[in-house]
Amino acid sequence: MRSFSEYNPIAVTVWFFSVTGIAMFSSYPLLMVMSLVGGAVFFTVRNGFSRGREHIFFWVLFLILALANPLISHNGKTVLFVMNHNPVTLEAALYGLNSAAMIVGVLYWFRSFTQIMTSEKLLYVTGALSPKLSLILSMALRFVPLFSRQSAKINSAQKAMGLYKDDNIIDDIKGKSRVFSILVTWALENGIITADSMEARGFGTHRRTQLRRFGFRAADIALLAASLALLGVTAAAVGSGSLDFMFYPSVSTAVPDKLGKAGLIAYGALIMLPIIIETEVSLRWRYLRSGI
Amino acid sequence: MEILAVRDLTFTYPECGSPAVKNVSFSLERGEFAVLCGATGSGKSTLLRMLKRELTPVGDMRGSVSFCGTPLAELDNITSASATGFVMQNPEQQTVTDKVWHELAFGLENLGTPPDEISRRIAEMASYFGIGEWYDKNVSELSGGQKQLLNLAAVLVMQPQLLILDEPTAQLDPIAAADFTATLKRLCQDFSVTIIMAEHRLEDVVPVCDRLLVMEKGSLIASAPPAEVISGLKGRSDILCGMPAAARVYAGLGGMGRCPLTVREGRAFIESGYGNSARALPLREHGHSDETALEYKNVYFRYERNGRDILDGLSLKVYSGELFCILGGNGSGKTTALSAAAGLLRAYSGSIRVFGKRLKDYRNRSLYRDCLAMLPQDVQTVFLKNTVRAELDECGARTDELPYDISHLMDKHPYDLSGGEQQLVALAKVLAAKPKLLLLDEPTKGLDAAAKLNMIKVLRSLREKGITVVTVTHDVEFAAAFSDRCAMFFGGRIVSVGEPREFFTKNSFYTTAVSRMTRGYYDNAVTVEDAVELCSSNGRKEC
Structure with missing residues (x-):
């Protein structure tokens, strides 16, 4: 049913x-x-x-x-x-x-x-085409919201530390661009650990299969x-x-x-x-x- | 059967003068639960990574590591990936996929396991761990403790014989950490999985482990059952400072007889060895100034219009010059309260005053100039530059005005520092804004015991300078050691406030290990120092 x-x-x-x-x-x-x-x-x-x-x-x-x-x-x-x-x-x-x-x-x-x-x-549908494509999609689906959450966290941390000194647009844009540049570093750093974790669990040792739900x-x-x-x-x-x-x-x-x-x-x-x-x-x- | 054997292992990172791991030899039998401890930078992580071929760092390696009698280098790829499981410190960063079920399946998918076999194994694992309820959730919706359990389960579906864990509970709150440790113990007993775990939160784990390995500057200085190790090292307070409270009381009193590890053994040790004719330490009068630094008056806050109140009529006064500590469980609203005071969240009813002035009267972000600053829980979010020097120059921080020394860290990348060092650099950055009121969210998260002691010193010296500090923490031992007043946060408001010695004696569950150990025998011992002082003033019983 x-x-x-x-x-x-x-x-x-x-x-x-x-x-x-x-x-x-x-x-x-x-x-x-x-x-x-x-x-x-x-x-x-x-x-x-x-x-x-x-x-x-x-x-x-x-x-x-x-x-x-x-x-x-x-x-x-x-x-x-x-x-x-x-x-x-x-x-x-x-x-x-x-x-x-x-x-x-x-x-x-x-x-x-x-x-x-x-x-x-x-x-599931992409996995039927290629398990690797499906994994990339799954990682992207996790990473995009993770990136935006971290960005929000950094912004509020910086605000409470007085990074944005004045209440004006130029200062806001300057602050945001600095936050963006460290976000890229953070993403790379994060990526290294994720890659370690993938390798530790045997990624690349064998042709991937996929769990079918x-x-x-x-x-x-x-x-x-x-x-x-x-x-x-x-x-x-x-x-x-x-x-x-x-x-x-x-x-x-x-x-x-x-x-x-x-x-x-x-x-x-x-x-x-x-x-x-x-x-x-x-x-x-x-x-x-x-x-x- | 010998699962793991390490012989004369020495490892040097490229372009490093001294080896990170020096002449380490030990072996683990099947079903053994070993805990590896040592100060930050003593080579624990490097050693653990040498035990798993996929994670072995690049550098000069001598000696041998063998798994079930076969050198690591000769294992086939699939055995090497599946027979040893590795769980890292940060719960978020080591997850790969977006869904819980997919994370569980990930390792088996990599090994090319047939789909039906994958379904069976993860169903089994989900049932064993009680993950069934959050099986279909997004990983991001889980709490830190749940994420770490998921990481453990995702490794266990590959049926490893050896589990390696690198500070798995450092980022968890105490309750989640205790759950995690209990799960490990259960695995060890139910399936005789061999476990080696690096940790500096030793209170829960030392009493249940079979062997304690202690590292110092790259060498293994002890490898024996925990009670023996502690008896052997009782003079070394720098190593013992992370041990269970009972063991520290024992060492503080000079260490006669067998070393107690749990609260129960600690109580027996004190009651059988020391009298209680002097029952109480004098209460310290805490005189506070009349000026209020931070005041909440009937504050209500919720995140969503139809959600529940996270701050539910919160009222609290913090006086100027105090070290104030807010304790409470997960999800009780502590962090929300702090963010509201920092002006990051807006309460829908009630008022928050900072130095007598309402938050909304601080216009044009003047609140953050020479007045208030907040250090968030995740200190990595504080850093924006590539070196510590650039970081401090940017905000005009002067290292010579700091109550501590960070000059040796100036040229490093902030992300490469240890947790404790990151905390200190972040604090330096925050202090550059010359705040009179400092808000700290979980400053001890991920710190080892020595860094915690250092943090206590730093906070005391800030008080000398007249800075008011409000700290939110789970860590009762830390709160008992440094605060002037503590408050218990529950259900969105403060339920009790008091000077720590009185506060923790009144609590009977949410209190320090020493307080639980001496309840009913002494009246107000809260910290290890209190217990040692009381015991030695009473003197040893003649028996």
Whole structure:
């Protein structure tokens, strides 16, 4: 009984990149709408209505992107009106809307992705590519906050010793630059001890393995297979040109053939996968609980 | 079975005239717990590093070190990495990764252990150490004591037969240090791991160890069970100053019979050997001046709006010219109180006055000019330059005005100094601002016993100069030895204040070893000197 975010990180990553990859490499408006709506709904379902600020940010960005294109690009046949001697065209406006939907949709997906992929899931996924890369990432994740904490400590120590004599900006900047230079020394010093500790524990004696905290269960494999299959169908539809859409010089589209329709349905199903999983989990849980 | 054998080991660092380790020979049997002590700079760390091939420093080495009969140089890489574990002093710097579970897995991952085997071994280790609860945490969220236990566990998953520890408890508070020592003892008994540990906090560890090795200027001058070593060295107060209080009382009284090591043995030693017709030492009247140097009045502080109050109605007066000491456990808010007085944190209610003037009335950072200075817990954060000389020149410190001598350190890098030397240089830097009120946060952290004694002298001479010193510390022995008044901090406020002799006699758990040893027999012995004075004035019992 796992919710979607608890599935094997590799399966989840593949799913995420399938959804966003299609959105990024296609320009078919219906796909863009599906991605945008799907991304927004997925984010809202995960977070409830608590992230108002982020929603506002995404939609303001959407407006700016949608409006910017017709103001800058003057391609297209159908002139809506003329502003400052420049024609504003219907095609450019539609293109703006379409690309705004693509960008904001992808941003929504990635926002959810960063929430789901905690640092250890990220390590697991990079570890599958290379254990060394994963170790470097893990050390960086430790070191960056460590550096900023030490910097704060040095600053307050220096303040209480009167390093910053006057309350003015120039003095502050001078003080901060001195703190930065010793921080570099400190980091190197620290690095030597860490390196000793690594060597003492056998770093470099053998090819590294990696502890796997996530296994592949049947459901993970099913998710992975479903994602790849649906991706394949959609990618075939996009790649074969049956989902081509031209904005310039005038809006024109091929009527989707069978492959195109299959691609649209497959993409819809791909986006629905987490919702299907969540529904299945909650139904099963309700059934199991009724037996307790 | 002989696990480790060191024969005639001599080691000289490059471009150094005299060897850092001279003709050292000893051997350790399986399951032996050995403690290596000696003053800072006596070669302890160098010797320990020679015992682990990966950490052996570069230099001229003679003699031999062998592990289970094989010379270190001939061991294969994997045995050498896994069969001896090494734990260093600083808990933070020796961790490699960001997560607790990853740190535990790190060593095994390096050796190419299959993932399922790694899972099993770290699950075992986490259960044995009770790490389960913080298994998924970030390393940075752990306390110092937890970090050091993690470092120990991360070495133990590789199933070493020999554990080498270089001052592992120096950066820990006393409770965490005692826990750590108890864990080592348990490892030694449950798994017959052989342990060699350099340490200068000897109070907890000497009573439980099997062998005490003493180093002086690179040579091993003693290697025997602790009681014998102390009897043999009872004239050497410079070496004994870090030993358990019972042993120092024994040595102070001339050392008759078997040497006591624990509080229990110490009590038996005093009660059987000395009378108690004179029960108490005269109480010193502590006359303080009327001027207040630092005053807290109903101070409340919290870090987060919805957090809990860290300072919870703190009220306290420190008089001018006093050596005032604030004691308390971890997380009781001592350091927060000090930072609030230094103006680094702002209390949301109540007032803090420094020399009668409210903190917020010190405008334009005038608080830090000729008035108040604070020395933080981590003294490394004080240094900004590459030599001590540049450090002192920068803030205009004059070495000839200091109550101590640091002229021999002038050309060294501040990070290369020992803990005690760093503390003195940092203090010199702080004193350059000519503060009238000095705030010290854990000034004895990581210091050896001799450096602590020196620190006490320095603080006394600062008082002679009219400087008020407020010290926050865990170290009850240190507080008892130097302060004019002590206060106990608990739950965000002061719960008791008093002159040390009275303060520590009233406390029955949070008090010095001597006070626990003589409770009910003498009335107010707090320090080793007190006990020695009382015992000798009563004279030896005829038996």
